[in-house]
Amino acid sequence: MDAIVFGTNNCGWCKKVANTLKDHQITVIKVDVTEENNLEQMKEYAGEDARTVPQVVIDGKYVGGYTETERFLNTIIKQ
DSSP states (O other): OEEEEEEOTTOHHHHHHHHHHHHTTOEEEEEETTSTTHHHHHHHHHOTTOOSSOEEEETTEEEESHHHHHHHHHHHHHO
């Protein structure tokens, strides 16, 4: 599995979700939304109302923030 984590360099929850994904052997690509065009890319996945980070996409499917990602991972573990 591959994940994109949209966030910022100083976001603690962004680092935590990236580490949680890595703990589940998921490849993580971090995208800093403060860099040009990255915020627009995040909104393409998360919707125009997305204003917080992290926002996570796994295998091309938008999952959500930290809590939603944790729930998603728990459903994978139970399968």
